[in-house]
Amino acid sequence: MDQVRIGRFIAEERKKKGWTQKQLAEKLNISDKTVSKWECGNGFPEVSLLLPLCDELGITVNDLLSGEVVSWKDYQKKAENNMVEMIQEKEANRKQFRLTLILGAVSLISFITLLIVVCLYTYVIPLPVKIVLIAVACTVFAVGILAVIEGQQKIGYYRCAKCGKTFVPKFWAHICGINFVSKRYLKCPCCGGKSWCRKVMEK
Numbered sequence: 513m514d515q516v517r518i519g520r521f522i523a524e525e526r527k528k529k530g531w532t533q534k535q536l537a538e539k540l541n542i543s544d545k546t547v548s549k550w551e552c553g554n555g556f557p558e559v560s561l562l563l564p565l566c567d568e569l570g571i572t573v574n575d576l577l578s579g580e581v582v583s584w585k586d587y588q589k590k591a592e593n594n595m596v597e598m599i600q601e602k603e604a605n606r607k608q609f610r611l612t613l614i615l616g617a618v619s620l621i622s623f624i625t626l627l628i629v630v631c632l633y634t635y636v637i638p639l640p641v642k643i644v645l646i647a648v649a650c651t652v653f654a655v656g657i658l659a660v661i662e663g664q665q666k667i668g669y670y671r672c673a674k675c676g677k678t679f680v681p682k683f684w685a686h687i688c689g690i691n692f693v694s695k696r697y698l699k700c701p702c703c704g705g706k707s708w709c710r711k712v713m714e715k
């Protein structure tokens with residue numbers, strides 16, 4: 513799905529109705545920031561908003577996902593393409609998420625291995641080599657941790673335990689949130705409440 517194109521399309525359809533972002537947001541009971549995010553291509557309406565949004569704009573979900581008004585002739589083909597793309601995206605996300613976890617584990621293991629080697633053979637290995645080994649170990653570790661943090665933040669969503677909405681936390685909010693297995697203590701941007709949010713792959 514081309515978020516930028518879909519965002520532009522939402523903006524076009526909204527302007528055709530003569531509404532501001534705020535007016536559209538009020539109709540959907542959401543903030544105008546959310547509408548602005550969609551229109552800039554930085555986010556996609558969550559599933560529960562798809563139908564109300566399309567109703568307000570007078571378009572179909574198929575139009576929205578295609579980023580244009582689909583003619584009756586192309587309707588079925590586009591609908592099928594959109595469905596396949598959504599499934600592919602979900603799968604790619606899942607794979608990418610698993611990959612970051614593996615990367616994290618590998619970097620942690622190599623970090624520990626290198627440290628053990630340096631400690632065990634501390635009298636055998638000359639100092640410059642030792643320094644290089646420790647530097648390599650730290651770099652591998654840092655890269656691995658960064659990959660995991662980035663992956664965990666960007667891939668998938670967190671589901672608020674209070675209102676059930678899903679969201680992507682900001683980088684720092686994500687890092688500062690206490691993490692427990694697949695849950696993280698975060699502030700929900702929808703209801704403003706803090707709760708143990710569960711990591712989910714789809715909205």
Ligand SMILES: [Zn+2]
Binds near residue numbers: 672674675676677704
């Ligand atoms: Zn919430």
